[in-house]
Amino acid sequence: MSGERSWTIDTEVGRIKVTEEPADASAPAALDWRAFITARLDERQEQAETVHDLGCGVIRRDGTCDCGEPARIRLEVAFLCEVLADHDENDGSCDACGNYDPSGLHDHREPFPCRTVRALAKLYASHPEHPDKLEGRG
Template structure:
């Protein structure tokens, strides 16, 4: 199941590369006050072609922070470095525990790792068995 972690790393790398080239005005939808009403509008409707205009959605900086947070979460949820005799998959270093019968609970990938991959479910290579 480390294939999921490798695949997710590729998705995060792709997002990071895209975000590095993304201009704030390429955001598609923003909230904008108009006549006291909050409405969603396209960024260029709000800012037009104003040179140097920057939207307030956070744009690429927010995406880069999300990618960093995802990588940090993945680092906390690694497969255990050992497998028990007869166990087919390892547990998660954060989520797994042993019950009173000394059986491993929470196999890897844990729900946290599966949830981190879920936003990318529409991308090539995602497997339905990874769905939480």
Template structure:
């Protein structure tokens, strides 16, 4: 599970950086009102969403460790959390580091 977890962590870090950059160049409050500080809440909302997804990854790894390092493919919590990570990886299917069908739906 750690391979998919590391893949997702890297993608979420990229998304954090993109959110901040896009906000800096695209927020109407900054561009039209000339504000240096903006309170539109958009970057914070995106980062909060990414933090929630990272918390899921952390729980999946804790669950896997508690199960002796092996996901239980016959059922149970580790299997359910692995499934969640596979779902979280779907939006990144075109990324060169994505494992394709191995991580597919």
């Protein structure tokens, strides 16, 4: 299984803190994909306060505004964190994708990284550390 992932929302400031504990050495590929996406979500979260609508002119002393763009980005990051948290690696397969049969007779789990994790990573396909580029596929 890959590392434990969590996030917290500081309602007073409206910020989301994304953290991931390192996994054991048995799943390095899974950690690479999850760590890559986690790092991009952290970057996006940090950018939230500096991104405003073009017409935004109401910036308060505390750095907040009325355009809604920073709040929208924070919600986007929180949603993507939830999606990623549901798709964890377990014995080379995704915990959420496919059908797991403990007997092994009808086990149709999707290999990790699953289509959902790959789709999340596509948001950052041009990034030089994208796992497909590091693995020579991109």
